[in-house]
Amino acid sequence: MRWPNSLRNRVLAVLAASMASSALVVVLASTLLWEPFTRWVLRDQIEDNGEALSRLLRFDAQGRPIGVDESKIEPWLFDSFRKEVMLRVAESDGRVVFATDDQMAAFTRDGKAFEPLRQSFTFTLHGVAMHAATIPFEHAGIRRFAQLAVSDRMVLQMRESIGFDVLRQGMAALGITFVAIFLVTIHVALRQALQPVREASSAARRISPRTLAERLPTSGQPRELRPLVEAFNVALDRLQRGFKTQQEFLSNAAHELKTPLALIRAQVEQAEAGAWRDQILDDVDRVARQVQQLLLLAEASERQNYRVEAIDPEPALREAFDFMERVAARRGVTLGLQLNPALRFWQADRGGLFTLLKNLLENAIQHSPPSGVVTLAAGPQGFSVIDQGKGVAERDLPRIFERFWRGADRREQGAGLGLAICTEIARAHGWRLSAHRRSPGLEVRCDMAPVVEVGPDDGEPAAAAPPPGNGRSDLPHGAGFQAGYSQALRRALF
Numbered sequence: 001m002r003w004p005n006s007l008r009n010r011v012l013a014v015l016a017a018s019m020a021s022s023a024l025v026v027v028l029a030s031t032l033l034w035e036p037f038t039r040w041v042l043r044d045q046i047e048d049n050g051e052a053l054s055r056l057l058r059f060d061a062q063g064r065p066i067g068v069d070e071s072k073i074e075p076w077l078f079d080s081f082r083k084e085v086m087l088r089v090a091e092s093d094g095r096v097v098f099a100t101d102d103q104m105a106a107f108t109r110d111g112k113a114f115e116p117l118r119q120s121f122t123f124t125l126h127g128v129a130m131h132a133a134t135i136p137f138e139h140a141g142i143r144r145f146a147q148l149a150v151s152d153r154m155v156l157q158m159r160e161s162i163g164f165d166v167l168r169q170g171m172a173a174l175g176i177t178f179v180a181i182f183l184v185t186i187h188v189a190l191r192q193a194l195q196p197v198r199e200a201s202s203a204a205r206r207i208s209p210r211t212l213a214e215r216l217p218t219s220g221q222p223r224e225l226r227p228l229v230e231a232f233n234v235a236l237d238r239l240q241r242g243f244k245t246q247q248e249f250l251s252n253a254a255h256e257l258k259t260p261l262a263l264i265r266a267q268v269e270q271a272e273a274g275a276w277r278d279q280i281l282d283d284v285d286r287v288a289r290q291v292q293q294l295l296l297l298a299e300a301s302e303r304q305n306y307r308v309e310a311i312d313p314e315p316a317l318r319e320a321f322d323f324m325e326r327v328a329a330r331r332g333v334t335l336g337l338q339l340n341p342a343l344r345f346w347q348a349d350r351g352g353l354f355t356l357l358k359n360l361l362e363n364a365i366q367h368s369p370p371s372g373v374v375t376l377a378a379g380p381q382g383f384s385v386i387d388q389g390k391g392v393a394e395r396d397l398p399r400i401f402e403r404f405w406r407g408a409d410r411r412e413q414g415a416g417l418g419l420a421i422c423t424e425i426a427r428a429h430g431w432r433l434s435a436h437r438r439s440p441g442l443e444v445r446c447d448m449a450p451v452v453e454v455g456p457d458d459g460e461p462a463a464a465a466p467p468p469g470n471g472r473s474d475l476p477h478g479a480g481f482q483a484g485y486s487q488a489l490r491r492a493l494f
Helices: 007-055 076-080 152-193 195-206 226-269 275-300 313-330 350-366 394-399 418-429 486-493
Strands: 057-059 065-068 085-090 096-099 119-125 128-139 142-151 309-311 334-339 346-348 373-379 382-386 432-437 442-447
Touching (some): 007 128, 065 096, 076 085, 128 152, 152 195, 313 350, 313 373, 346 350, 350 382, 350 418, 418 432
Parallel strands (some): 334 373
Antiparallel strands (some): 085 142, 119 128, 128 142, 382 442, 432 442
């Protein structure tokens, strides 16, 4: 048997199976025991009715029974069903002193004499099977016996015409009502009981390499699941320590490499000029750049390095644009900046946003041909960087954000970390980066719709176009993400 995956569904399946099994047992038991059970119920009812009738008898002045209390028992019952329902009162010797059918003989078992005791029995009267009960009672100090007899054919007729239909309808209504109430109550009860499990599941979904400090709540968890939750939290402790050690090693190694690289560069610069000297300096600069990118990647992966707040994005966009314009000019590439008039405040770390824009623009410039155009277009819901280079093959689009991945037209000065750093910064802000083929070139979009104020315009980036004038600005760089890295980047780029 294949069980449902959900714990709630499993509990419901067990309960449903239990209900079905119980219903089957009840049906089988009812089928086997229905006849003796109904006869027992009939005999018991006749005894109860006979005892009730004995208390409703009316007596004359001499204490002899003369009828029943018509205010309690309407007389038509014994008049209309004279041959089907009969009441007689007998003395201890079997002599009848009152009868509703005017037959002054006590009811007895077939072939037996009257027995002055409480009992239920069957007998045949004029060929009709009868169910009878003898009930002793006392009145005015005299002990007598009330006898009630009901014909079997009347009982069967009422049971066939009325009883079974009413019973079936009643059982169906009762069953439907019970099932409906059961499903509602068990759903509410299970939902409440499994609430701690759902809270733990939600907490587990929120855990990522950037939120390893979070733990699953153990309070309120079922006793059977608590060891699993605690073991998961212990595993998170180990994972957090390992991730922290890895990040510290990456940062420390990059820092330690900067000093010997600087010493090597200083020693090479003192040597005589020549092709070998320029080649070694280029190699040292390339390694220094890769070390710097490793540092940026390590810092971009740590969420505590960000200070997210509402900022006006236009100064940050113009700052990154101005910063990369000199790089573009050296390669003969034109930068274009297009700002949507509906641009509003973004929730971002200013330094992290600068690095993200700088890396995307740098990547687009390095893949653009001379005289090409790279456009930075921004709107209320995000921004995009569009180049006019060779683009990326469709099969490689999902891989361009991977660490250390480089395409077929790989650049010797690249380490394959620029877009990986962009991915880390975007994830820390809750944004999403995506790459799309253009004709020609590539477009990288940053969608920040979940955390941005949306203006009246949808902010869709327009086609590439160069900006009017040179668009230069002397706006200061922001703080928050790696406050002291901008000068190092300038030294690496220029």
